[in-house]
Amino acid sequence: MSNTLSALASSSEEVQELPALNFLGPPGTYSHQAAFDVFGDSVHYVAKQTISSVFESLSPELPFGIIPQENSTNGSVIETYNLLRCEFAGRDSFVRGETNLSIKHSLVVRKNVKIEDIEHVFSHEQALGQCKAFLKGHLPRASLVPTDSTASAARALLNPPSESFDPFKSAAICSTVVTSLFPGLEVLHTGIQDGESNMTRFYIVSYGADARVPWQTPPIYQKRALIRLLPDRDSLAWDFSRAIKALNIPISRIDRRPSLSSPTFHDVYFLEVFAEGGEESDVTWFDRVNQAVERLKQEGLESTVLGIW
Numbered sequence: 001m002s003n004t005l006s007a008l009a010s011s012s013e014e015v016q017e018l019p020a021l022n023f024l025g026p027p028g029t030y031s032h033q034a035a036f037d038v039f040g041d042s043v044h045y046v047a048k049q050t051i052s053s054v055f056e057s058l059s060p061e062l063p064f065g066i067i068p069q070e071n072s073t074n075g076s077v078i079e080t081y082n083l084l085r086c087e088f089a090g091r092d093s094f095v096r097g098e099t100n101l102s103i104k105h106s107l108v109v110r111k112n113v114k115i116e117d118i119e120h121v122f123s124h125e126q127a128l129g130q131c132k133a134f135l136k137g138h139l140p141r142a143s144l145v146p147t148d149s150t151a152s153a154a155r156a157l158l159n160p161p162s163e164s165f166d167p168f169k170s171a172a173i174c175s176t177v178v179t180s181l182f183p184g185l186e187v188l189h190t191g192i193q194d195g196e197s198n199m200t201r202f203y204i205v206s207y208g209a210d211a212r213v214p215w216q217t218p219p220i221y222q223k224r225a226l227i228r229l230l231p232d233r234d235s236l237a238w239d240f241s242r243a244i245k246a247l248n249i250p251i252s253r254i255d256r257r258p259s260l261s262s263p264t265f266h267d268v269y270f271l272e273v274f275a276e277g278g279e280e281s282d283v284t285w286f287d288r289v290n291q292a293v294e295r296l297k298q299e300g301l302e303s304t305v306l307g308i309w
């Protein structure tokens with residue numbers, strides 16, 4: 001077993017004195033590997049069943065978490081942005097940092113299952129979306145079934161969740177790490193992701209804005225912030241340039257999700273902002289972001305800081 005792998009296997013054991021970190025389980029997911037890269041053995045890993053429960057269960061007892069935010073092939077992780085629009089984001093829970101992981105997917109089956117036997121492919125919807133070319137080329141007739149995580153898809157091959165699930169006609173898309181964590185599985189194909197450089201970016205989140213993040217390897221990116229913006233409801237002619245002008249900070253990305261409130265097509269926006277490299281200022285990055293949010297509010301734009309890092 002490699003060092004990382006043995007650590008992933010043992011990291012679920014209870015080590016209560018360390019701060020807890022929620023991750024999308026079971027062990028062997030990419031979230032778990034990304035967390036291990038930055039936290040190593042400085043946290044107690046707590047597996048959750050969904051990305052939503054990673055974020056929603058943050059509390060004084062479970063103060064840290066990791067959630068996938070974007071993939072370089074398949075785009076934004078919708079479940080994460082849906083969570084960030086909830087009122088507890090920016091009130092109780094905050095983004096505190098980020099980390100990237102290179103993602104290499106494998107097609108995994110129960111031992112002795114052949115590619116021609118496969119009728120169903122199970123995985124997290126992000127992973128299914130990152131392997132479209134392989135699936136079209138090798139398994140064009142297979143049904144694609146979304147699961148809570150890549151590792152839970154692999155685990156289901158060994159513990160079928162229902163009688164209709166036939167593990168001898170099924171495959172999972174996941175990391176090869178999973179085959180060592182769950183004996184009885186084997187890899188049919190590796191490197192099945194579309195494109196060579198398939199990268200996922202994760203947000204590190206915490207309960208409260210001030211809890212000290214127990215990094216073992218601190219990430220390199222700094223001076224970023226995430227701001228949620230909800231334009232006035234009755235403005236028919238919503239002009240985004242108003243927000244950009246009031247903000248007056250470089251914006252690296254803008255995401256948009258339905259606000260779920262009326263009128264229709266009233267959306268919530270997420271703006272990720274950053275300080276340019278080498279920028280010298282008497283004002284701290286924290287104050288600059290808060291002052292920018294004050295300017296947005298003076299413009300009548302409801303805005304919330306979801307994290308400064």
Ligand SMILES: O=C(O)C(=O)C[C@]1(C(=O)O)C=C[C@@H](O)C=C1
Pocket residue numbers: 024028029030031032068071077103124126127148149150151200
């Ligand atoms: O299912 C996993 O293994 C995860 O950690 C989730 C997730 C995601 O939602 O983006 C993380 C990285 C990969 O992009 C595929 C899936």
